Amino acid sequence: MLSLQGINRRRGAGAESFLLEVPSFEVPAGACVALTGASGSGKSTMLDLLGLVLRPDAAARFCIRTAAGVELDVAELWRRDAGNALAAIRARLIGYVLQTGGLLPFLTAADNITLSPRLLGLRAEPRVLDQLIDVLGLRRLLTKKPQALSIGERQRVAIARALAHRPELLLADEPTAALDPHHAAEVMQLLLGLVRELGTTAIIVSHDWDLMRSFGLREVRAESVPTPTGSATRFVC
Numbered sequence: 518m519l520s521l522q523g524i525n526r527r528r529g530a531g532a533e534s535f536l537l538e539v540p541s542f543e544v545p546a547g548a549c550v551a552l553t554g555a556s557g558s559g560k561s562t563m564l565d566l567l568g569l570v571l572r573p574d575a576a577a578r579f580c581i582r583t584a585a586g587v588e589l590d591v592a593e594l595w596r597r598d599a600g601n602a603l604a605a606i607r608a609r610l611i612g613y614v615l616q617t618g619g620l621l622p623f624l625t626a627a628d629n630i631t632l633s634p635r636l637l638g639l640r641a642e643p644r645v646l647d648q649l650i651d652v653l654g655l656r657r658l659l660t661k662k663p664q665a666l667s668i669g670e671r672q673r674v675a676i677a678r679a680l681a682h683r684p685e686l687l688l689a690d691e692p693t694a695a696l697d698p699h700h701a702a703e704v705m706q707l708l709l710g711l712v713r714e715l716g717t718t719a720i721i722v723s724h725d726w727d728l729m730r731s732f733g734l735r736e737v738r739a740e741s742v743p744t745p746t747g748s749a750t751r752f753v754c
Contacts, residue, residue: 519544523577534747551729554739560722612679614689618671620663627659633682649677687719
């Protein structure tokens with residue numbers, strides 16, 4: 518589904534700069550991949566590049582192949598500054614689970630979950646919504662707003678929201694970082710179970726490789742790269 522070559526992104530300047538290199542990154546449809554590495558190694562930067570919210574400085578190849586077999590040349594869209602086209606791809610093909618959940622505080626859990634389909638002008642599939650709500654144990658929480666939910670409950674609502682429009686690619690940035698080990702394993706099991714049942718490709722950032730390994734995810738670890746100034750890491754998949 519994802520095919521990247523020669524991707525670079527630098528942040529900052531001089532001794533404080535950070536360079537992320539992606540010589541090659543190939544992920545087949547339906548795969549579940551864990552991006553791991555030390556804090557500050559560029560995992561979230563990599564996820565932002567994959568989520569089309571951060572523009573690379575260089576991109577020899579950046580393609581997304583949809584389930585319908587259409588190849589989208591993201592690198593060319595970046596070169597053309599085609600912001601609307603990139604936003605459309607991001608909205609329809611990608612679901613995002615933030616580390617903090619990122620729920621809108623003035624909406625109920627039910628309204629947060631159905632937000633993506635509504636913004637896209639899509640009719641949410643009742644079967645998919647019922648499946649998400651039941652598997653994630655959200656039925657009794659639907660009328661509550663985020664402040665009335667526990668951290669774990671908010672993360673489960675965030676997962677349902679990210680999957681409600683049936684994205685082909687799910688990106689998750691440390692989705693269990695704020696949870697204790699028991700609840701982290703529980704939430705990750707629910708997330709991966711849904712992803713695999715829906716046939717969604719998933720890229721999950723995590724500092725907890727033991728947890729990722731326990732669920733059989735393929736690890737792509739940030740590798741340190743020698744550099745005369747600043748710091749640099751690369752991901753190769």
